[in-house]
Amino acid sequence: MFSSLSKTLLGRPLSLPIALRLISTATSNRPSFAFSYLVNSCGLSPESALYVSNRVVFETSARPEAVIDALKSHGFSQSQISGIIRKWPGLILANPERTLLPKLNYLRSVGFSGSDLARIITGGPYLLRRSLEKHLIPNFGRLRDFLGCDKNAVTAIRRSPIILVRGFEATVGPFVKILRDNGVREARILWLVRRQSTMMIRLSDHLEEIMMKTKGMGFDDPSLAKFAVAISAVMGMSESTWERKIEAYSWWGWSRDDAMRAFVKSPGCMTLSEGKIMAVMGFFVKEMGFESSFLLRHPRLMSLSLEKRIRPRCLFFKHLLSHGLMKTKMGLTTLLTISEEDFLQKFVTPHLKEAPELLDIYREKQHMATRTLVP
Known part of the structure; x- marks a missing residue:
């Protein structure tokens, strides 16, 4: 045991206080098995193993191996499992049959793949602490009913797992109300939830301000489809990113006013990367022989x-x-x-x-x- 630990310690430089605490932990009675198992079987670093073993105590591998087997059977890699244990040490002693498998099986049944689950839960393992009957099922159902089908709900949660962790009413509900109150049509609200829920949730406290800014750019009718695209563009870009895109268009002879007129006609033209802007402009101007003003008249072609x-x-x-x-x-x-x-x-x-x-x-x-x- 000590030999194994020594190799682990020698494999990476540690400060003396940390090394002494690790050796003390590994050579004491109750924590030593947990520490050794976490390092040798779960792939945790000595520092992480010390952190976890100070919070959970186990003297056999039966329960940890059952937990690991349950996660692996649903597509989790060893590194993902190690990451989850570091974030939530108590998981290693969870009851797979009661705590893990029913939730994992339910999420698979509604359309999440093994790789979906592994990514979502690695990012937020506390999802597995939420009640299946009281939280996961009703909140997924609420989102599904709102978006129309399981597939749309799964797509939204893939992009924003926090919807399922915190619940529909705490995440989606507030910004949906603001959009409705401002006259955005339901179809475009659904599009924003599917495509931009992460940004909408993060900026919900500033959404009224963002909507006023968007209207001030020339989008004065929130009921139009392009208003939702414009909001998405305004929310998703910093001032520096916006300026880089203006510069990309100016390289082909557009003025700032030209770029803004194109944006109002077809807001998708400002959601493109600078590389895409340069490539499309280059093709039409250099290979097709058009003036860049052709794309100013038809900016939707840029997308x-x-x-x-x-x-x-x-x-x-x-x-x-x-x-x-x-x-x-x-x-x-x-x-x-x-x-x-x-x-x-x-x-x-x-x-x-x-x-x-x-x-x-x-x-x-x-x-x-x-x-x-x-x-």
């Missing part, structure tokens, strides 16, 4: 996927033009925003008899686009 939609469709569009096959007057913006099914039906299928290779050409351009980087 489309460059690799999956913009590049392959634009290159295919140029192919049709060069071969005299572009007979419709449909504009490029419509060509880029219609669904894939409509695109194939309107631009590929009608020409397959006279140019049967067109479908292969389009697929090839899609494949090439995913491997091409825009300077």
Whole structure:
């Protein structure tokens, strides 16, 4: 035992007081088994093992091994289990059949995968201390009823586990009331809960101020869908991040007022990374030969996927033009925003008899686009 401990201690530098306390702990009667087990079987560092063994006492491995087996059976890795034990030492002595498995099985039954559970519970192990019947089931049910189905509730909790830890009324309820009172439509509220619940919960005390700021930018009708996107953008960006995006657009000739006009038209254009802004602008200006003002008139195109939609469709569009096959007057913006099914039906299928290779050409351009980087 002492030899094993010595190797553990020699493996990393410790101050003398810590080392003496660890040796004292490991060589005393009752805590020694717990300390040794936590280090050798659970992978805890000596410091963490000392912390945990000072808070829980066990003299056999039966209960700890049952707990570890229960967690591993639900997809938890050894490092995740060690992290949970450090945060909640009492877990090592929990009753798996009564405390752990019913909760884990319930969460799996409503749609959480093993990796979901491992990530969520590693981040907040106290979730397992909440009552299944009095807390987990009713709060998941409340969120499910609000969002319409289990899948949407699972998506929201994946992004914001605190909803399930603290409960619906303590987390989602307050900001939903503010949004409703300000005229945001229910469909957009549901979108914000699914997509931005973490930010909405964290900033709920400032939400009225954020809404006033958003309205002042030109979004004066909270009932419009783009108002929710604008709130999301304003909440999610610091002033420095906002300025970097303004600078990215200015590199292509936009003024600050231009960027703000584009934001009001299509708020998604300010939620993009600077890299995405530069890449899309670079493609339209350098490869397609457009002026940057084209995207100022149609800023919603900025939010489309460059690799999956913009590049392959634009290159295919140029192919049709060069071969005299572009007979419709449909504009490029419509060509880029219609669904894939409509695109194939309107631009590929009608020409397959006279140019049967067109479908292969389009697929090839899609494949090439995913491997091409825009300077």
